[in-house]
Amino acid sequence: MRYKMEELVPIVGKLAEKYTAFESTSISYEKAEQLMGAVLYSIHELETEEWESAVLAGGTVSAQQAYEMGAPYVEKKTKAALDLYNQILPEFVCYGNKCLYDTFVKGLPEFFRWYDIKFEPQNTILTLDYPVLKDISAYTGIDKIYEFIKCIRLEQIFFSKFPTGYVEGVLRGYNRFYKDMAENLCEIMLISVIGHVLAMKPLLEQKFDKVDYLRMQQIFGQNSLEDVKKILEKAVAAFIQEYYESDRGVLEYLNESVEGIAVRLKNAADYGTLSHMFCTDCVGERNGNP
Amino acid sequence: MDKDWMVLLQQQNQLSKMMEVNRATERYGLSLSEQDAKMILAERNQALQRERRVEFGEGIAPQIIYEFCDSDFIEQDSYADTIIRLQEIFYMYKNEMQDEISDEELLHFMKEQFETVCFGDLDYLTGTCLAIFSQAIRAGYRGYRASEGRGEYGAFDEVKRWDYDLYLEMLKELCWR
Numbered sequence: 001m002r003y004k005m006e007e008l009v010p011i012v013g014k015l016a017e018k019y020t021a022f023e024s025t026s027i028s029y030e031k032a033e034q035l036m037g038a039v040l041y042s043i044h045e046l047e048t049e050e051w052e053s054a055v056l057a058g059g060t061v062s063a064q065q066a067y068e069m070g071a072p073y074v075e076k077k078t079k080a081a082l083d084l085y086n087q088i089l090p091e092f093v094c095y096g097n098k099c100l101y102d103t104f105v106k107g108l109p110e111f112f113r114w115y116d117i118k119f120e121p122q123n124t125i126l127t128l129d130y131p132v133l134k135d136i137s138a139y140t141g142i143d144k145i146y147e148f149i150k151c152i153r154l155e156q157i158f159f160s161k162f163p164t165g166y167v168e169g170v171l172r173g174y175n176r177f178y179k180d181m182a183e184n185l186c187e188i189m190l191i192s193v194i195g196h197v198l199a200m201k202p203l204l205e206q207k208f209d210k211v212d213y214l215r216m217q218q219i220f221g222q223n224s225l226e227d228v229k230k231i232l233e234k235a236v237a238a239f240i241q242e243y244y245e246s247d248r249g250v251l252e253y254l255n256e257s258v259e260g261i262a263v264r265l266k267n268a269a270d271y272g273t274l275s276h277m278f279c280t281d282c283v284g285e286r287n288g289n290p
Numbered sequence: 291m292d293k294d295w296m297v298l299l300q301q302q303n304q305l306s307k308m309m310e311v312n313r314a315t316e317r318y319g320l321s322l323s324e325q326d327a328k329m330i331l332a333e334r335n336q337a338l339q340r341e342r343r344v345e346f347g348e349g350i351a352p353q354i355i356y357e358f359c360d361s362d363f364i365e366q367d368s369y370a371d372t373i374i375r376l377q378e379i380f381y382m383y384k385n386e387m388q389d390e391i392s393d394e395e396l397l398h399f400m401k402e403q404f405e406t407v408c409f410g411d412l413d414y415l416t417g418t419c420l421a422i423f424s425q426a427i428r429a430g431y432r433g434y435r436a437s438e439g440r441g442e443y444g445a446f447d448e449v450k451r452w453d454y455d456l457y458l459e460m461l462k463e464l465c466w467r
Contacts, residue, residue: 017346023394025346026344029343029344031389
């Protein structure tokens, strides 16, 4: 932030007057902090725009102007996020997963209903319980929601190439209570795809056998973590090139989780428990649990 | 976040505005010296800090003075002290009423009770009238919006007040007997 408090305070004062509809000459500390947050958020929106950054770097834009120019960007982004949401919704599939359904279908409309562009744009309102692969924790307000919707769009593109029954089968194989899980479904699917690519097994054959696990065991056991990560990235890239016409968005999104998957697969291979990665229910079965 | 900016927000010079109100209050025999005005503003800052509030624009003190200057229960001797106290009560009850009530509505309510129910007793105003009314507002009462805070207390008053009709009836009876 390049503005001094002396420049920002009058903007907060004016905003506070609008907030109280000129009916109150004072507000609580909490409300004042909220309004200061709104001013900073709008200015930040302006700073994230490339051409505007150039103007700001020249030092010709006052804090008041920056706020007035930034505020419409919040509105513009909200409209863009809503358009994207409406675009995804008709074809949206959640495979019965409550967490994804509640977050996307039930939660997001409430966000758009209650989001306050002018007086509290920094409030994300939702906890966004469904975990996406991209780290969006640094974002707040509409920035976070927009990033979340973009992630869901990429996940939906990824899922669109698989028949519904097939995805459900993979998810059920991973955890028979997958409908109640609060885990990323895309990652589970990706692990299965990686397994198929590495075991050179057709995707139609859902279950892995001992030979497949041995083949994977060899790959992960003989390579360092860094190499395993490279192998997985190559496998994902090859899969995306084959089925998604090298969609960069989907590739970059899936690559967000490759490092984590590499660590987990390498660790599983080191301890001879690779099968648990592809079928967590098998753990209970082996232990004699229901 | 650093709270210094909140101090900046309320550091606008309001002394001249405070002195200006003397023109309106002089006809009621009330006026503030520059020292009184400074004292009111200093107490205002403390009250705001205590109540965790930030004030912007002209501030509430001039409005309190305009509202209460024609009161039967404010005299020059205690004028500044009364304004300071009213100021504290005002901020306290803005919080208690969760900012649901506007400045004007709250001031109308305070003035009306100060004159007609409390007869100048600020302890009664804050401890009884405002306490009961704020409780109603917190419970969701919004009738004051239509009345601008006037004639509201009767519905919530827990004490049986002087019955003027009964008084007149008795007076007629006694005089005409």
